[in-house]
Amino acid sequence: MKYTIQIVGVGGQGVLLASMVLGNAAMNRGYRVAMSEVHGMAQRGGSVLSTVRFGDDVISPLEADGSADLIMGFEPTETVRNLPLGNRDTLVLMNLDPVYPSMVAAGFEKYPDIEELIGAVTKVNPNLVTLDATKLAIDAGKAVAANAVMIGAVAAMKDFPLLKEDLLEALKSQVPEKFLDLNVRAFEMGYNAVKN
Amino acid sequence: MSDLLAKEGKQLLLGNEAIVRGLFEAGADFASTYPGTPSSEIGNLLEKLASEAGMYFEFSTNEKVAMEVSAAAASSGLKSFVFMKHVGLNVAADPMMTLAYSGVTGGMLILSADDPSAHSSQNEQDNRYYSLLGLLPMVEPSTPAEAKDMVSAAYGISQATTLPVLFRTTTRVNHARGVVDLGPLGQPRPKGHFERDVVRFVNIPAHARVNRKRLLGLMEKAREISEESPLNFVDGEGDVGIITSGVSYTYVKEFVRGVSILKLGFTNPLPERKIAEFVRGKRCVVVVEELEPFLEDQVLRICAQNSIQVPVYGKRTGHLPYAWEFNPRTLEGISEIVQVQEFRESMPASQVKLPSRPPTLCAGCPHRGMYAATKKAVGSRDVVYCSDIGCYTLGVAPPFQTADFIICMGGGAGAAGGFAQATDQTPIAFIGDSTFFHAGVPALVNALFNDHKIIMVILDNRTTAMTGHQPNPGTGREFGGVQTEPIDIERLVRGIGVKYVEEVDPYDVKAATQAMKGALEHDGVAVIISKCPCPLELKKRRMLEAKRCEVDQSKCIQCYSCLRTIACPALIKRGEAVETDPTQCIGCGMCANVCPKGAIEVRR
Numbered sequence: 001m002k003y004t005i006q007i008v009g010v011g012g013q014g015v016l017l018a019s020m021v022l023g024n025a026a027m028n029r030g031y032r033v034a035m036s037e038v039h040g041m042a043q044r045g046g047s048v049l050s051t052v053r054f055g056d057d058v059i060s061p062l063e064a065d066g067s068a069d070l071i072m073g074f075e076p077t078e079t080v081r082n083l084p085l086g087n088r089d090t091l092v093l094m095n096l097d098p099v100y101p102s103m104v105a106a107g108f109e110k111y112p113d114i115e116e117l118i119g120a121v122t123k124v125n126p127n128l129v130t131l132d133a134t135k136l137a138i139d140a141g142k143a144v145a146a147n148a149v150m151i152g153a154v155a156a157m158k159d160f161p162l163l164k165e166d167l168l169e170a171l172k173s174q175v176p177e178k179f180l181d182l183n184v185r186a187f188e189m190g191y192n193a194v195k196n
Numbered sequence: 197m198s199d200l201l202a203k204e205g206k207q208l209l210l211g212n213e214a215i216v217r218g219l220f221e222a223g224a225d226f227a228s229t230y231p232g233t234p235s236s237e238i239g240n241l242l243e244k245l246a247s248e249a250g251m252y253f254e255f256s257t258n259e260k261v262a263m264e265v266s267a268a269a270a271s272s273g274l275k276s277f278v279f280m281k282h283v284g285l286n287v288a289a290d291p292m293m294t295l296a297y298s299g300v301t302g303g304m305l306i307l308s309a310d311d312p313s314a315h316s317s318q319n320e321q322d323n324r325y326y327s328l329l330g331l332l333p334m335v336e337p338s339t340p341a342e343a344k345d346m347v348s349a350a351y352g353i354s355q356a357t358t359l360p361v362l363f364r365t366t367t368r369v370n371h372a373r374g375v376v377d378l379g380p381l382g383q384p385r386p387k388g389h390f391e392r393d394v395v396r397f398v399n400i401p402a403h404a405r406v407n408r409k410r411l412l413g414l415m416e417k418a419r420e421i422s423e424e425s426p427l428n429f430v431d432g433e434g435d436v437g438i439i440t441s442g443v444s445y446t447y448v449k450e451f452v453r454g455v456s457i458l459k460l461g462f463t464n465p466l467p468e469r470k471i472a473e474f475v476r477g478k479r480c481v482v483v484v485e486e487l488e489p490f491l492e493d494q495v496l497r498i499c500a501q502n503s504i505q506v507p508v509y510g511k512r513t514g515h516l517p518y519a520w521e522f523n524p525r526t527l528e529g530i531s532e533i534v535q536v537q538e539f540r541e542s543m544p545a546s547q548v549k550l551p552s553r554p555p556t557l558c559a560g561c562p563h564r565g566m567y568a569a570t571k572k573a574v575g576s577r578d579v580v581y582c583s584d585i586g587c588y589t590l591g592v593a594p595p596f597q598t599a600d601f602i603i604c605m606g607g608g609a610g611a612a613g614g615f616a617q618a619t620d621q622t623p624i625a626f627i628g629d630s631t632f633f634h635a636g637v638p639a640l641v642n643a644l645f646n647d648h649k650i651i652m653v654i655l656d657n658r659t660t661a662m663t664g665h666q667p668n669p670g671t672g673r674e675f676g677g678v679q680t681e682p683i684d685i686e687r688l689v690r691g692i693g694v695k696y697v698e699e700v701d702p703y704d705v706k707a708a709t710q711a712m713k714g715a716l717e718h719d720g721v722a723v724i725i726s727k728c729p730c731p732l733e734l735k736k737r738r739m740l741e742a743k744r745c746e747v748d749q750s751k752c753i754q755c756y757s758c759l760r761t762i763a764c765p766a767l768i769k770r771g772e773a774v775e776t777d778p779t780q781c782i783g784c785g786m787c788a789n790v791c792p793k794g795a796i797e798v799r800r
Contacts, residue, residue, distance in 0.1 A: 010553065019373075023208050027375050033208060034339070034446070035373035038315060045765060046555035059339065060446040061372035064524040066542035078553070080546045087540040100768070101553040105777070106759045107769030109551040120546040143779075 001031075002055035003161050004063040005154075008082040009074025010099045011048050014147030017174060018072070019050040021151050025162050025170035026054035036061035045102065047078055072154060074133070074146070075099050076117045083124065091127045091157055093194075094118075095150060097134035129157065131193045137186050145179075145186035152190025164191060200245060206377045211370045212237040214340035215307070218347030220249045223382020224277050225302070226269035227253045228262040230634065231663035232281030233316040234370040235309035239279070240664055247676040250384040255666050255673075258605070258634040263288035263306070267295050270304035270360065271397065272388035275351055279307035279363075282323045283604065287635070289326065295360055296330050297407035298397050299414065302388060303351040304360040306332070311367050312486045312521035318585070318604065320520070322487035327362045327464035331411050333418045334362040334464035335427060338445040340374040346461065349427060353462070357418045359411075362464070366486065368443040368521060419465035427461030428470060436534055437474055439495055440484040444522055448484050451524045451537045466494055472502045482530050483510035486522050509533055556590060559766040560782035562728035563588045563655055565702030567596040568761040568790065570624065570653065572705075573712035579622045580615045582608030584636075586628035587662045587730075588655050595763050598626065606635025613639065613648035622716065624651045629685065630660035630668035637688070643721045644693055651715045651722045656685055657730040665733045689723045696722035703728060705762075705789045731782050743783025743800050745776045751795035758787040758796065 005022060009015045016037060026033050031054040038048055051063055068086040073079025073094040086092065096114055103109040121128045131153055137146040151171055155164040168187055175183045198207050200217045209217065216238055219227065227246065229239045239255060246253035252269075256262035259280045266278035280288065285308045292306065308326070311317040327334035335350045337343035343365065354361045395403045422428065434455040440448050441460040448457055458474045460466070475481050475495070483492035492510040499508060509515050515529045516522075527536045557563055583589055583599035584606065592599035601611055609632075612623035627636045632654050643650045660666040667673055672682040689697050696718040698711040708726065715722035734740040745766075754772050758764075766781035767774060776787075776796075788796035 011555075020208070023373060027206070027208050033373070033375050035208075036368060037210070037371050037373065045553070045558070047553045058450065060450045060524055061339075061368050061374070061443065062447070062523045064451075064539040066540040067524075077550045080548060081550050084542040084545050086543055088543060089540075090543070101551045102556050102763070102765040104551045105765055105768045106763055107756075110549075111551055112548050116548055120548045124543045124546075 001161060002058055003053070003069050004067060005052040005070045005072055006063070006068040006082065006085045007050040007052065007072045007074070008078045009048055010078060011045055013074045013099065014144065015048050015050050015074055018147045018151055019052050021167065021170045021174050022052045022154070022162070023054070024173065025166040026052075028170065029162060029166055031055055032058045034058050034061045047081065049082065070154070070157060070160070072150060074150060076114060077112065080117050080120045083121065086125070088125055089127070090125065091129070092121055092125055093129050093150070093153055093157060094121065095133035095146065096130050097132055097146070129153070129194055131190065133190065136189045136193060140186035140189050141182045145182050148183040148186035149190035149193070152187035153194045156191045156194035200241065201249060201381070202378060203381070204378050206375055208373055209340050209344075209376045210237060211340040211343050211365065211372050213241065214344040214376050215347060216241045216245070217376065217378065218344040219251070219277055220381050221344070221379045222348040222351050223275065223384050224251060224351070225274040225384045225388070226266060226276040227251060227278070228256045228266045228276075229279045230256055230259045230262050230284055231660055231666045232284045232309070233663055234311055234367040235279050235281050235307060236663040239666055243666070243675050250386070253676060255668065257669055259284035259288040260291060263291045263295070266304060267291060267300070269388065270300035270302045271298065272390040273302045274385065274388040275303040277305050277307065280309070281317065282308055282310040282321055283317060283319065285323055285326060287605065292326070292360070293330050294399050296332055297399055297404060297411055299358040299411070300354065300360055301358065301391065303354040305347065305350050305354065305363045306360050307363040307365065309365050309367070309370050310487075313367070315367055318602065320487060322490060324364055324463065324490045325488070331415050332362045332464065333357060333359055333462070334364055335461055336364045336442045336463050337369055337461065338442055338459070339369065340372055341376045342461070343369055344376050346427070353418070353421060356421060357414050359414055359418065366443055366521070372443070415465055419468070422462045422465050423467040423469055425462040425467070428467050429459055430474060431457040431459055435479045437478040437481040438484055438534065439471070439474070439481060439491060441491060442486065444484045444486055447522060447524050447527060451527055453535045453537070455534050460491065463491065466491070466498070468498050471495060471498050472504060475499055475504055475506050478506050480507040480509060480533065482515070482533055483508060484516065484530070485510075488518065554593060556593065556765060557587065558732060559764050559780040560731045560784040560786070561587070562657055562702040562726065562730070563591060564762050564764060565705045565786045566653060566655060566708055566726040567591050567598045568786070569702065569705050569708035570598060570712050571596065572709045572761070573716060574624070577622060577716065578620070579624050580619070582612045582615065582623055582625040584608040584625075584627045584631050586631055588626055588628055591626065595760055605631055606639055609636045609639035609652060610642065612650040612652070613643045613646060616643070616648040616650050617646070622651065624653060626653045626655055629654060629656040629658065629670040632685065633669045633683070640689070640694070640721070640723070641692060649720060651724070653724045653726060654685055656725055656727045659730050659733045661730045661732065665730070665736060685725055689725070694721050694723050696720065697725070699725040699727055701728055702726045703784050703786050703789065705786055731784070740782060741800070743798055744778055744781045745783055745785060745787055745796050745798055747774050747776060748795050748797060749773060751793050753793055753795070755792065757790050757792060761790050762786050
């Protein structure tokens with residue numbers, strides 16, 4: 001067994017924390033884990049990509065384009081931008097809540113319609129799962145818990161090789177004590193949003 | 197969360213975390229650096245943990261000084277560790293080249309974090325050549341787990357040869373994460389003692405000639421160690437051989453079948469007998485390495501010297517690229533020679549027009565104010581914006597476009613003097629506070645000395661921001677039980693004789709514009725110190741005041757001056773109206789300062 005998750009989003013969305021949770025859950029299950037993160041320049045509001053790979057025989061921190069088993073998209077345009085990381089059998093999980101780039105916010109560029117972005121995925125991939133992770137996180141108590149919503153959602157994805165309990169335990173070990181309840185609530189909301 | 201001082205267990209560690217753990221296990225005594233990605237996290241971790249581990253650590257003024265302080269520690273019997281990004285080693289190359297002549301009495305590792313694909317760098321130079329140039333043993337780990345273990349192994353090599361060892365990593369080792377088994381912690385010593393040995397440590401020409409021969413002998417000894425080293429091993433069987441090192445090994449190991457791999461971890465001096473023995477009898481050999489054909493050319497030479505007639509494929513034969521980092525798909529270049537796993541066809545890139553998302557200066561970043569002020573003051577004058585290495589490099593993007601020339605740390609300041617002399621244009625050099633101390637001071641002295649009429653703008657945001665907020669001489673030091681006073685930039689600049697010095701608050705864009713106008717009129721070297729702490733740093737320290745800007749729509753005339761001049765990500769255009777984004781706005785008031793109608797208010 002080998003599994004590759006490509007997590008894409010925007011600096012500040014908690015992509016690195018999500019990758020730590022997934023990686024630790026895989027390690028605790030006894031898998032080999034190889035991950036790759038982008039630090040530095042990319043954090044200043046730019047696009048971020050984190051690769052999480054685990055399985056019996058994994059050592060490479062990078063995966064070939066086209067070979068992702070799951071694309072975990074924290075932001076719609078970043079998900080669409082990174083479709084070439086996967087193939088037509090790849091599962092695509094997409095948060096529908098946008099983060100506007102500065103040139104869009106300032107009115108110099110246009111952000112595409114969300115329907116157009118959904119269409120861009122479904123045109124090439126039949127496995128799209130969408131959710132409003134940021135809105136769910138606000139319902140759970142705070143927008144910053146969107147990454148916990150996303151991790152919960154991953155736990156409910158078809159054939160995901162790690163157990164829901166594994167992910168929840170790993171999440172609990174990675175977040176500060178005082179935000180524990182918030183994150184657990186957000187995780188469950190993400191899980192239920194995909195399961196139902 | 198990772199606990200790098202844990203007694204035992206296994207953890208999912210970043211390569212840089214694994215290296216720090218490796219230092220603790222090896223009992224390293226002394227470390228120094230100048231921050232640079234992809235090595236930066238090592239410094240941030242040592243800032244927090246070194247004293248608890250019983251180790252001394254410092255952020256030095258620049259890489260050259262970092263090399264020198266660690267050289268002294270290793271010449272006093274201690275185990276020292278100096279680390280930097282690849283281009284930092286250029287700065288430190290001067291002491292390093294002669295340090296090898298003297299060697300060390302304790303142990304010393306020089307970590308060079310190379311950055312293939314230049315993710316956060318100005319070039320992708322291959323620092324493995326420094327090991328040949330400087331006659332230094334070199335090791336290259338492939339994974340975080342190996343990086344941890346290789347720290348102790350490399351100290352062993354350093355002690356056996358009495359030479360500093362180059363510890364060469366790349367971004368995909370530093371910023372990879374993997375499972376690491378923790379070993380027992382070592383026992384650092386607080387102090388060593390320097391034993392005088394004039395021939396060895398004083399490289400006057402007569403001694404240098406002696407030391408040069410001694411060094412060549414030590415490198416022969418290093419070659420013998422390399423021949424026997426478990427860091428160089430053969431993995432798998434097949435009549436086709438692959439020779440590889442670093443992260444490239446992980447791609448070959450996982451995605452190529454039916455080959456025999458010679459995995460090299462000790463890569464200078466190369467184990468020549470082992471390589472000759474490996475190649476002999478193979479149908480052909482492929483060398484898989486990123487950047488330059490460092491191994492490949494030496495393999496070709498070893499084959500020639502041993503009269504081995506086996507084809508060697510790689511970069512010289514056009515099968516693998518020189519530029520940019522590898523990934524598993526790069527191996528398709530050798531799929532006619534070896535059995536490479538077939539990769540799935542990618543989904544096509546979408547035809548939907550997506551907005552760009554480049555890294556930008558943060559909301560409320562004080563650099564925005566100084567850039568806006570400069571543009572306003574300069575108007576239509578013919579200027580050359582010399583810039584430097586740091587967050588402020590992002591001024592290259594619209595609407596500022598305040599970077600015309602960037603080469604290296606302090607390079608903009610030095611080049612400004614050249615532009616002043618070689619052209620009739622006005623050079624304006626932007627430089628950060630940390631970069632000013634690193635390499636800007638000599639450039640400013642040069643401008644005074646040679647009467648180059650430059651304007652230097654020191655963007656003093658009270659931290660080394662881009663690499664993750666490290667202290668610098670301008671902030672003083674407050675960690676590891678050491679406290680020092682900040683060095684006052686204004687007094688320093690006045691002290692060396694600059695006549696026009698203005699310190700401004702860049703949030704007051706109007707005042708900053710006046711200061712820049714004055715500098716443009718001044719006949720001589722002018723310095724503007726744009727002083728305002730980085731809001732991200734304030735946020736981290738929980739010192740950011742809760743304020744926000746609000747647009748009074750009844751006063752706003754929709755001229756968009758704020759958007760065009762400050763272009764803060766917290767300013768949002770909804771329809772024709774300008775609003776502020778409460779999740780991003782920090783209430784710095786720069787937009788209010790440039791509003792011609794006073795339509796923006798700062799609320800507490």
